[in-house]
Amino acid sequence: MFKHYFKISIRSLIKNKTYSLINVFGLTVAMVCFIFIALYVKFELSYDKHHHNIDNIYRVLNNETEFESEAKDVYIASPMPLFNRLQKDFPEVEEITTMATKEATLGSNEELFLANGLFSDENLFDIFDIELISGQDKKALKDQSSILLTQTTAKRIFGKEVAIGKTVSFNNKNALIVKGIIADAPKNQHFKYDFIASRNLYPNYERDVNDWFSCEQAGYILLKEGQDYKALEDKMIKYEKVLKPAYKNAGFSFFPKFTLQPAKDIHLYSNLDDEFEINSNINYIYFFSFIGFIILLLAAINYVNLAISRYTEKSKEVGIHKVLGAKKGNLIFKYVNESIILTVLSFFVAILLVVALLPLFNQFLGKEIVLNFIDDAWFLMLMFLTALLIGVISGIYPAFFLAKINLVKSLKGNVWQFKGRQFSLKDVLVIGQFIVAIGLIISSFVVYKQHNFLTKKELGYTKQNILYMPYKQKGLMAKKDLIRNELLKHPNITQVSISSQLPINITSNGPVENWEGNYQKKSMNFYRSYVDYDFIDLVDIEMVQGRSFSKNYATDFKDAYLINEAAMKKLGWKTAVGKEFFRGNVIGVVKDFHFQSLSSEIQPLFMTIRKDEDTYKGNIIVKTNESDFTNTKLFVEKTMKSIVSSEYIEVNSLEDTYNYFYEAESKLGYVFNIFAFIAIFIAGMGLFGLVSFHIVKRTKEIGIRKILGSTSIHILWILSKEFIKLIAIALLIAIPIAYYSMSNWLQNYAYRIEINIAIFLLVGAIVLVISLLTILIKAYKVTISNPVNALRTE
């Protein structure tokens, strides 16, 4: 029986080429989107899951907390002595390791290149699953004359030769012996590396290893099975008790509090300072999954619509099968079978397309997602089952409908009699489909406009022509004048500032309780940035009241504050200059600038001159008068190396960093537009199919009308008006829904566009024009045909 139906289905698909193509094409496009999205989601969810201990691995977080205000900055690096004690102090800690990444020059003989290094200890291999290809892993990290290379790095240095036992030059200083070859770092792991070496090789390790005030390494602990990390977190408060007075005595304005973070959450839920890489966000996952299902749904609706359109034709077939003895079950099976054949066919085409397009997809998203037919068998199976499910779902309604129809009428071919003006399910589905499509078009318009608005929005500071070097070194400040003078010697360097933070991302914040007029001793949260005299001018922040910091005023060093407009507004002040604030007085107000993502509202901020004791880390910021940095960059590197005797100088462009930070957001907007376009395309194809069959059904009517003297224009109108009605209804329903949900979405942005009526008019016009064009193209052919042909149907 199955074979029989299979034959009928296949032959019928070949016979009705337009119908089959529209369906296969629509389903295929939808499945390609769905599989891509599923691959992306799977990839994002797979981060770090290959470590068999992953459920018990936690990262130690360092919450640098200000004494005065409890303001917090969370970092991934903590002091080394903590890591040396954790396991001794708490038996529930089974294993502990540390990690820090740094670029280093590697090579043998004459060829040198920059490689990403991971510096750790031998426990790394007990906590994380890092695949060893050959040689040794654990032992190698015990001594600092060894190095482990990834396969790619080994190949780069030694080509086809055996690498183990050979020496590699490390930062032109040490000669390290290759002890082992490890697999390349998995792309779905939150830390990456080209080589792994002992942490003793990390700069200043000897200095830091017993220093409670220096934070360079991120600590990872493996908890014993069944232990609660929250309980351990509570016990770790004992360090805080000791460190708080110690940090105070050492002159710091903050002290560390330690908390734990599940390692499996890092990629999707963590966005801290100094992450090993820019992490993703769980919301992207939800968002894409939603779009994936919407597209699949559209394709399924298409199928149902097209299938129902063919009832007249199909009902005769149903009648014949019934007369020949088919039972209802047989017929349902037959028609579900037909839709399954279509979906399965589309599935295989989709898989081929996915394989072909995957490199492009990866390139765009900057991922390295692979689809391996053996490793991903379960995934493919799941996709296949989804396809089957779509087949069953979209087949079952038409099947039941067909199986039910009256036998005698169906054989005469007059199942469809005019029964007055009433909506059929088909109409409801068309409306539904257009609601989704229109909703998506409106949404993508809004997303696009909002995104455009944000990219064009004035940040309030300059990010062009600025280089910066992050540093983390005690005592560097002692040389700050030397650094400034040396750097300014270059003709292209116009200004230098040494400040705690970059204007693109200020996260440090905490309460302030003292300001003029605060009689009730209220507390207010302020972001804060510690700067020097040149900062404001260098990054071009505009003053709206008072003056900027100046060396001409001795008191500026101690207790002068600049606040932003947002702060002034929140404090309820009309003027600020001279008013008491925090531990001093306000000397000026800066125009609001975006020191965080453009999606968030500008928060109250104060800036004050940095005290030397707080300066063990920060950024050296350099302004140049040209946009080609190459030369300047080299000069800065050379100068810094000569002054601070550190080989690790990283010079970055502020603009590049900015783009890197907000890249994900901009890509998301772009991807959304692509998917919205595809959704519209699928809906349009469905319309095309519907119109075709609708017109075929009315061929006779059109013939009669022509004989009675109708003009072509009139006939076009008659054919179009029903669809126009459906689209109009869809517009009426979709617009409020889209308006409501997009308004909601825009609430996420502090600075947002207004959704104005023009968007709706434009979208309505676009949808109507596309639909009418589709209808006209199809209808035109019929209206110009000879009515005699149309009436000769038997």
Add this chain to the structure above:
Amino acid sequence: MSTLVNIQQASRTIKSGGNSINLLDSIDLKVNEGDFISLMGPSGSGKSTLLNCIGMLDNFTEGNYTFLDEPVHKMKEKNRVKLYQEYIGFVFQAYHLIDELTVEENIETPLLYKNVKSKERKALVADMLDRFNIVGKKKLFPEQLSGGQQQLVGIARALVATPKLILADEPTGNLNSKQSQEIMELFAKLNNEGVTIIQATHSEENASYGSRIVNLLDGSIVKS
């Protein structure tokens, strides 16, 4: 000879708009095995409706209908389907072959629905092809055949499950006179071999092949 079909005082009334329309009115008809009955009458006289009711595709709304002594009017739909699958074959004016299936596959279809085993199916289909002299055409699709040949396949398909009764609704309506003659000669031959046939027809000539003529007018049988 035993009675195959026995209809007593049967009517079919449908509602259209606000009015009741009597499509069939108090029909009495007895068909014995081996009969070859021609239903005649003008368009709209109820020939097709009566044929459909006998074939159980439609129901009488009143009266009694027994088929092989089983009361059809009291049966549930499911049992009725079983009954006509077992004993009745249909032949249509428009042939109603399945376009996507070859001649051979078309003939095989009723056997599939009766769950006949594959081997037996093949044998029965081969018999039919032989009997109707269409072995050479078994791999062709309906659209590759002439009208007469298509109707031949239609009859072969109706006969393959060895029904007791063939119901033919204007079997030659779409055929030219030569093809019509061939089909009617085939019916006569089948009737001689013992197959009971009821046909609805306009043509006196076709009716002459049968053993009995029943004239219908406005839903009632006209006494002759």
